[in-house]
Amino acid sequence: MTGVPRQPRFDLVDHDGRRVSEGDYRGSHVILFFGFTNCAMVCPRALARLTDVLDRLGPAADRIRPLYVTVDPERDTPAVMKEYLARTAPRFTGLTGTPEQIAAVRSAFRVFARRVEDPDAPDGYTMPHTAITYVLGPDGRFLTHVGDAVPAAEVAQRIRELLEASPTGAPAGQ
Amino acid sequence: MSLQVESSSAATQGLDRAQLGHIRRIEALSKQLRNDWSGMESRVTAQDDFGAFRFQLAFGAWALALAHRHRLPNAPAVFKPTFERLIEKMLLPEVWLYWRDVSRGGGPFNAHLVDQLQEQWDPVARDNIMYSAYLQSMVSMYQVLFDDDRYARPNSLTLDHFSFSWGGGPHTFHYDEQSITDRIYWQMVENGYLGVACEPNCVFQVCNQPAIIGFRMHDIATGSSIAEEVVAGYERAWSDYGRLDDNGHYRILITEDTKTVVDNAHKAPHMDAWLGAMMNAWNRDFVREHYRRQVSEFLVPGDDGTLSVKTDELEFNGRPIEADGADFGWVTAWASEMGDTETLNGLLAHADRYMNPTWSDGALYYPRNDTREDADGNLTLLGPITGNILIGYARLNVPDGLWGLYNEPWDRDHFSEPLVVELGDAVDLTRADFDRGTGRLTIHAARRGGDGEDAHLDVSNVTEFELTVDGREQPELACRRDDLIRIDCPHGGGHELVLTVPSWSPR
Incomplete structure (x- = not known):
């Protein structure tokens, strides 16, 4: 599969242990970032930046479901993800699954991740991964993506424009 | 001297007779009838080497782009119709049909995958960046240079093959500038920006350069910022392996599955020169840092200031590899991008003395010659990409010409x-x-x-x-x-x- 991930699907488990699919987030815009909880640099920075984005959006952020999908399912259990996000980015919901489920969602979003041995890292390995943020519309369709170098203010502006273009999106959680 | 001054100076100097002759040659080739590839056939079978039609067509277009940007900026009419004909030829099945065979693998670095690989017809869908990036760069360059979005319109690029005799019916693929860009970009993302493969499993550094340049052209045309993102990712990805091998030459490729890096162990000049000439667009300091040392290993001094290039036959398992590597042509093009006037002039003098410069109806080219040397030992071996395109590319370019196309586009x-x-x-x-x-x-x-x-x-x-x-x-x-x-x-x-x-x- 190549090309734009136009209608990505997934079948995963959220950080409360519930089975979830892309259909569970219909009606809300979704921002989605892939990473792993032992990530030293990219994820903490990205999650902080995306939290900043949500803060900048103010009440409009209620129409957005922020998701953080692990690329390291061996270590990132629902409980590990819940604890990590509570500490670092509480607005996010963590998603994990079996290695097969994670492989499938990575393929759906064209996400790169690779295990690299690193004796200085926890458990002796790290996982370089794609660091772009995906934005899905209320119908689950891919709308756009932003690279990790785009400043929070610009990301917020782009998302605000997307929300304004889709004023009927229901508030998150409905 | 800044590029803007160089470029402005080149524009006021205009074209000399040889430069005009090279443009006329590219124009003449573009006007040949459908599937008339006269003068473009290399000694290699099945579009299987670096002198294939797709490379001649693409770098013919790039040569025109450089000439337009730097030497003849207010005359799009000289270039635009030829550019369009080159793109049209790029879409012909004769140019891309090789992919049906190459996609099945069986080469040294993907033989172990033949059970998994299947025949593919669409030359853009996956891998094969040795075609897709070149086409993408041509259509995005066209949009930038001529402020014309005809190839951005949905389905404006159609690849179509039908044989009454074989093939199982028509094979038709519709693309446009955006959809080709998307195809390549998302493969880059999926591969961690290491690059997209040419033959399955084989990510060549060289063929990912046109993709980066094409992304930049797309960004200029559309206001996006793909190139910046991809370059940053590409730098990070290759930092794990190193861009240069232990000999200080550019690594050739990396395999996707085992991440085995293939070095330029034979010091093939075209590998450094081709890559260096293109990479200069976005990585100028690095390319320049290594240029002098690298090129000095390839040059062969001749009489009266002429220069030639070492060109060794390559072999695999004791069997010669049939390939038009275009060592001479790419070193000449590289020297032009580097602004190395002494080397460039020496190489051009060699070409003019030993490689049979030929004029035909105002067009200048150097005909294919399969004989390695003349009786005095002077290099005469010449494939069509060198004789039709690359010597002209070198003459039409200015120092940092591709860098300028990438970094200093015209304002609105x-x-x-x-x-x-x-x-x-x-x-x-x-x-x-x-x-x-x-x-x-x-x-x-x-x-x-x-x-x-x-x-x-x-x-x-x-x-x-x-x-x-x-x-x-x-x-x-x-x-x-x-x-x-x-x-x-x-x-x-x-x-x-x-x-x-x-x-x-x-x-």
């Missing part, structure tokens, strides 16, 4: 300057540049043929004007034709036409 006001937008078949232009300060468009023009042939020039973006020809006012040679000013090129030799547009101002 360029497209509101007076531009020669149409040209009769019987006129050559060797200068066309506009001075915003004086409002003067200076054109050097000459008729190709005699009476009765079409030697008009149509200039856009002109309201009131004055026309001088060779210093004398001759308003009678120009007339208004809709929104354009039509000028008939006078007979006899070359002429300097100066169209002064006193009221010109940026839009």
Whole structure:
């Protein structure tokens, strides 16, 4: 599969242990970032930046479901993800699954991740991964993506424009 | 000297006879009938080497792009129709049908995957960046240079093959500039920006350079910022392996599955030169840091300041590899991008002395020669990509020319300057540049043929004007034709036409 991930699907488990699919987030815009909880640099920075984005959006952020999908399912259990996000980015919901489920969602979003041995890292390995943020519309369709170098203010502006273009999106959680 | 000054100086100097001859050669090839590849066939079977049609077509277009950007900026009419014909030829099955076979693997670095690989027809869908990136770079460059989005329109690029005899029915694939860009970009993302494979499993550094350059062209045209993102990711990804091998030459490829890096162990000149000439666009300091040392290992001094290039036959398991590596051509093109005038002139002098420069109807080329050396040991081996395209590319380029195309695109006001937008078949232009300060468009023009042939020039973006020809006012040679000013090129030799547009101002 190549090309734009136009209608990505997934079948995963959220950080409360519930089975979830892309259909569970219909009606809300979704921002989605892939990473792993032992990530030293990219994820903490990205999650902080995306939290900043949500803060900048103010009440409009209620129409957005922020998701953080692990690329390291061996270590990132629902409980590990819940604890990590509570500490670092509480607005996010963590998603994990079996290695097969994670492989499938990575393929759906064209996400790169690779295990690299690193004796200085926890458990002796790290996982370089794609660091772009995906934005899905209320119908689950891919709308756009932003690279990790785009400043929070610009990301917020782009998302605000997307929300304004889709004023009927229901508030998150409905 | 800054690039802007170099570029401006090149524009006021215009084209010399040889440069015009190279443009005429590319034009002539583009005008050959469908599937007439006369003069373009290499000694290698099945479009299987670096002199394949796709590379000749793409770098022919790049040569035109460099000439337009730096030497003839106000004459899109000299380049645009040829560019379109080159793109049209790029879509012909003869150019991309090799992918049906190559996609099945069986080469040294994917033989172990043949059970998993299946015949693929669509040459853009996956891998095969040795075709897709070249096509993408051509159509995105076209949009940037000519401010024309025809290839951005949905399904504007159709690849179609049908044989009554075989193949299981028609194979038709529709693309456009955006959809090809998307295909390549998302494969880059999926591969961690290491690059997209040419043959399955084989990610060549060299063939990912046109993708980066094509992304940048796309960004210029659309306002996106893909190139910046991809370059940052590409740098990070290759930092794990190192861009250079232990000999200080560019690594050739990396395998996707085992991440085995293949070095330029044989020190093949074209591998460094091809890559260096292109990578300079976005990584100038790095390329320049290594250029002198690398190129010095390839050059062979000759008589009277001429220079040649070591070209060794490559072999695999004791069997020669049939390939037109274009060592001579790519080192020449690389020297031009580096602004290494001494090396460039030495190589061009060698070509002119030993490689049979040939003129045909105003076109200059160096015919294919399969004989390695002449009786005195001078290199004569020459494939069509060198003789048709790369020597011309080197002559038409300016120092940092590709860098300039990438980093210093024209501003929007360029497209509101007076531009020669149409040209009769019987006129050559060797200068066309506009001075915003004086409002003067200076054109050097000459008729190709005699009476009765079409030697008009149509200039856009002109309201009131004055026309001088060779210093004398001759308003009678120009007339208004809709929104354009039509000028008939006078007979006899070359002429300097100066169209002064006193009221010109940026839009």
